[in-house]
Amino acid sequence: MSAPTPEDFHRRFAALWAARDAEALSELLAQDATMLTLTGLWCEGRKEILAALKAELSGAFARSRLVTGKTDLRPLGPGATLVHQRFVLSGLVDAEGRDAGRIGAVLTAVLLARKAGSDAVTLHFTVVEG
Template identity: 65%
Template sequence: MTPDDFTRSFVTLWSARDAKGLAQLACEDADMLTLTGLWCEGRTAITAAFEAELTGLFSRARLVTGKGKLRPLGPGAAVLHQRFVLSGLVDAEGRDLGRIGALLIATLVAKPEGWQAVTLQFSATDG
C-alpha cells in the first residue's frame, strides 16, 4: 500500500465493518485517538476500539470522503489529513443521530509490508 491508497483502504474496511483490517493499517505499536475519545496503544487495543465502535455508535455509519491532503515529510514518511462526513450514527436504542464532520490525521511510515500509520487521530469537526 502507498500513502495515496490509505484513505481508500480505510473507507473500504470501514464500510465492511472490518475492525481487524482497519487496525492492520497501523503499525503493531501504533497509537490512536478514536472518534469517541478512546486512546489506544498498540494494534490489539486499536482492534478492540474499532470493534466496539463499529458494533455500537457506528454500526450503520457511512463515510463520505471530503478534501484530503498528503504531505510528504521526507523519504519514507508522510502525514495524511482526510476530511469525512459520517451519517447513519445510532444511539443505544437504534435512533438515528444525524451526521457529523470528521477528520482523520495519520502519520504514515514506509515498512517492508507497505505504508502503515504510526499514529492515527480520528476526530469530530465542526463542518
C-alpha cells in the first residue's frame, strides 16, 4: 500500500483504526517518528509506536469507532504539511469491558513528502474537550 497524501492521511488513519491494524497504522509514520497516544504514551521510533498501538487497540479502544470532524491542512514549506483532524471516538470500554462513552480527540501530524506519498515525522493523537 502506498503512503497517503496529506489530503488522504486522516482517512487512511481512520480506516486503519477501524480495522485495528496497528502494523499498518505504525507504517504511516517515519521509522524515527515520535507519537503521543490517546492514553498519554510518548513513543520514539516505529517499534515503540507499534507496541503502543497494539496495546491501545486491544484495550480501551478495542471496539472504538472514529467519526471524522473538521480537517485543516497547513503547508509548512516545500514537502511539509501540518494536518489537524478532529475526531469523535465512541465504543470505548473500561477495564471491565463496559461501555465508557465517547470522547473528542484531535490528531495533529507533521507530514513530509516522500516519493510514494507522505509519512508523519511526529503525530499527536490527544483527547480534547468540546
